[in-house]
Amino acid sequence: MAVSERSPAAAGNGESIALARSYREAFRRNAPGYLFLTPWLIGFFCLTLGPALGSLYLSLTDFDLLQAPNFVGFQNYIRMATADPKFISAIRVTFLYVILSVPLKLGFALAVAMMLNRGIKGLPVYRAVFYLPSLLGASVAIAVLWRQLFAADGMVNSMLAVFGIEGPSWISNPRYSLYTLVVLSVWQFGSPMIIFLAGLRQIPVDMYEAASLDGASARRQFWKITLPLLSPVIFFNCVIQTIEAFKAFTPAFIVSGGTGGPINSTLFYTLYLYQEAFGNFRMGYASALAWVLVIIIAIFTAFSFLSTRYWVHYDE
Amino acid sequence: MSTSIQLRKVVKRFEALEVIKGVDLDIEPGKFTVFVGPSGCGKSTLLRMVAGLETITEGDLHIGGQRMNDVAAARRGIAMVFQSYALYPHMTVYKNLAFGLETAGVKRDEIDRRVREVAATLRITEYLQRRPKALSGGQRQRVAIGRSIVRDPDIFLFDEPLSNLDAELRVQMRVEISKLHERLGNTMICVTHDQVEAMTMADTIVVLRGGEVMQVGSPLELYNRPANRFVAGFIGSPKMNFLEARRTAPDAIEVPGQALQLSLDQLGRCSAETPVTFGIRPEHIMLGGEAGQSLGEVKVDLVEHLGGSTSVYATMPSGASLTILAPGQLSIRHGETVPLRIDAANCHAFGPDDQTLRN
Numbered sequence: 001m002a003v004s005e006r007s008p009a010a011a012g013n014g015e016s017i018a019l020a021r022s023y024r025e026a027f028r029r030n031a032p033g034y035l036f037l038t039p040w041l042i043g044f045f046c047l048t049l050g051p052a053l054g055s056l057y058l059s060l061t062d063f064d065l066l067q068a069p070n071f072v073g074f075q076n077y078i079r080m081a082t083a084d085p086k087f088i089s090a091i092r093v094t095f096l097y098v099i100l101s102v103p104l105k106l107g108f109a110l111a112v113a114m115m116l117n118r119g120i121k122g123l124p125v126y127r128a129v130f131y132l133p134s135l136l137g138a139s140v141a142i143a144v145l146w147r148q149l150f151a152a153d154g155m156v157n158s159m160l161a162v163f164g165i166e167g168p169s170w171i172s173n174p175r176y177s178l179y180t181l182v183v184l185s186v187w188q189f190g191s192p193m194i195i196f197l198a199g200l201r202q203i204p205v206d207m208y209e210a211a212s213l214d215g216a217s218a219r220r221q222f223w224k225i226t227l228p229l230l231s232p233v234i235f236f237n238c239v240i241q242t243i244e245a246f247k248a249f250t251p252a253f254i255v256s257g258g259t260g261g262p263i264n265s266t267l268f269y270t271l272y273l274y275q276e277a278f279g280n281f282r283m284g285y286a287s288a289l290a291w292v293l294v295i296i297i298a299i300f301t302a303f304s305f306l307s308t309r310y311w312v313h314y315d316e
Numbered sequence: 317m318s319t320s321i322q323l324r325k326v327v328k329r330f331e332a333l334e335v336i337k338g339v340d341l342d343i344e345p346g347k348f349t350v351f352v353g354p355s356g357c358g359k360s361t362l363l364r365m366v367a368g369l370e371t372i373t374e375g376d377l378h379i380g381g382q383r384m385n386d387v388a389a390a391r392r393g394i395a396m397v398f399q400s401y402a403l404y405p406h407m408t409v410y411k412n413l414a415f416g417l418e419t420a421g422v423k424r425d426e427i428d429r430r431v432r433e434v435a436a437t438l439r440i441t442e443y444l445q446r447r448p449k450a451l452s453g454g455q456r457q458r459v460a461i462g463r464s465i466v467r468d469p470d471i472f473l474f475d476e477p478l479s480n481l482d483a484e485l486r487v488q489m490r491v492e493i494s495k496l497h498e499r500l501g502n503t504m505i506c507v508t509h510d511q512v513e514a515m516t517m518a519d520t521i522v523v524l525r526g527g528e529v530m531q532v533g534s535p536l537e538l539y540n541r542p543a544n545r546f547v548a549g550f551i552g553s554p555k556m557n558f559l560e561a562r563r564t565a566p567d568a569i570e571v572p573g574q575a576l577q578l579s580l581d582q583l584g585r586c587s588a589e590t591p592v593t594f595g596i597r598p599e600h601i602m603l604g605g606e607a608g609q610s611l612g613e614v615k616v617d618l619v620e621h622l623g624g625s626t627s628v629y630a631t632m633p634s635g636a637s638l639t640i641l642a643p644g645q646l647s648i649r650h651g652e653t654v655p656l657r658i659d660a661a662n663c664h665a666f667g668p669d670d671q672t673l674r675n
Contacts, residue, residue, distance in 0.1 A: 209369050210402040214416035214467070215390035224415070228406040313406035 134190030199233030584675030
């Protein structure tokens with residue numbers, strides 16, 4: 001029997017042909033899957049990844065929407081850090097908004113969820129009613145309404161007048177304007193509330209029964225059972241709501257008339273970004289602002305995830 | 317410490333649905349009482365009413381002579397082991413055991429001493445720093461029991477404590493719970509739907525059906541002298557055979573094609589010519605031999621060899637089915653015809669109201 005001997009090069013060539021064939025076969029086998037994925041892939045590449053990479057490039061240019069972009073390196077980022085007091089102001093306002101609105105909203109949402117979790121009649125109706133502001137809250141109409149409510153001659157001051165209190169013009173006074181937006185954010189507690197309610201329903205009733213047999217008061221049950229067992233849901237809500245708060249735009253835009261005033265007191269980061277992009281036509285600088293926001297959110301989210309080992313219980 | 321429990325005409329309604337229908341019960345101090353019955357009979361609800369986890373719609377509950385209807389669960393001197401164990405998943409075993417003591421404001425040193433003592437008793441010391449998810453079913457069960465013991469309660473309640481365990485572990489934990497009762501001597505109530513668990517663990521069994529107490533007694537009392545057809549069928553495995561019969565004389569009945577002589581006592585409440593239900597346990601039917609009296613011949617449908625005993629499923633000439641449990645290993649085959657004999661002392665008779673006819 002004759003044994004043919006092949007050179008190493010020929011053997012390598014044969015292997016690569018076999019590999020190429022196996023890839024082709026795999027592709028043919030998975031082709032229907034890729035076909036079904038195509039609409040999403042087109043959307044992802046054209047509407048998400050493409051623009052994101054485009055904005056990353058633009059952040060390194062002096063693009064002004066009218067002329068072709070010129071590459072300026074990290075000039076935009078350097079300016080942000082060293083020569084833009086408005087950027088610092090926007091960061092301060094946004095962080096204050098996040099720090100105030102997220103805990104207040106989550107606290108309020110949890111309180112309402114716990115109230116609804118007590119097995120009251122007509123729960124679906126209450127749930128829908130409480131959820132409604134979340135659907136409307138980010139809309140322009142509600143922000144306009146908010147401006148009416150907190151204006152100098154608005155409904156809030158009319159009600160205070162009944163008690164003889166002369167209220168300020170909440171939205172045009174820099175001392176209070178940001179807080180009216182915080183209240184608007186808290187009013188949109190429906191979405192985290194629904195998630196809290198679902199989380200509360202996952203806690204087995206016999207945990208509470210065992211605790212009550214042990215003599216634990218309602219307060220102790222809340223701190224020792226409800227909060228730890230709800231911690232994954234709290235974590236989820238916290239991350240989502242914080243990202244939402246960092247991205248908040250519409251309320252500040254409408255209530256301040258797009259200025260971020262008075263005296264930059266409602267100049268949210270996204271509003272400043274918008275002003276730079278479409279008001280001052282500094283699209284390159286606005287792109288850099290957008291990427292800084294992405295980094296801030298990423299850092300916050302990373303820290304949140306790292307902290308979970310200390311306070312989030314994923315058991316069972 | 318042993319404490320008595322009395323229930324007087326206790327009723328529980330969930331809106332229009334009455335799930336406990338006027339239960340009267342006396343649970344003696346230090347006894348191990350088992351509530352047993354089919355699903356939905358109200359046994360868990362009754363236990364939860366004793367625990368204070370369900371309100372009592374009507375009637376009175378007395379624990380240690382004191383009316384407890386309106387007393388909070390924590391102040392009834394009761395500890396409960398839940399079917400799901402209800403261990404706090406975010407706490408270590410140590411923290412689970414210490415939770416009740418911490419709540420009660422016991423000093424840290426005393427908590428540590430008691431937790432370690434209980435852990436040693438239940439052989440869970442090495443798991444004290446683990447979380448419940450890192451424990452097996454049996455270990456979790458021990459922690460749940462430990463959590464109830466550590467508080468040193470007057471009364472222990474167990475709600476289907478063995479139902480989440482596999483067969484082998486179930487037998488093991490059954491023995492451990494019985495030993496625990498012997499050692500502590502507290503009043504204990506256990507709920508189960510498994511009559512074998514009830515028979516093996518209980519001093520007293522309470523058989524429930526549809527929210528009513530069918531019979532209360534010791535395991536052998538219920539086995540030997542069931543008050544009604546339901547208890548007769550529920551207690552004992554395989555379950556009792558029932559045959560339609562007719563009383564033909566003050567001390568005799570006739571099952572189709574076969575006259576049987578019973579005692580006057582066994583048929584005491586029966587009037588002449590009344591239809592009765594004749595009951596005989598599978599293990600009380602003899603295959604062949606000369607002892608006792610004949611129950612006729614049956615055709616064998618199926619034989620199950622269990623090693624120590626043999627189960628035979630057969631059909632009588634009347635078409636009635638019979639189960640026979642014979643000791644040892646028998647060489648009977650499917651389709652064979654075998655003669656049956658019974659001892660009248662082991663027979664039961666029930667009237668049209670399903671109550672025993674025994675005086």
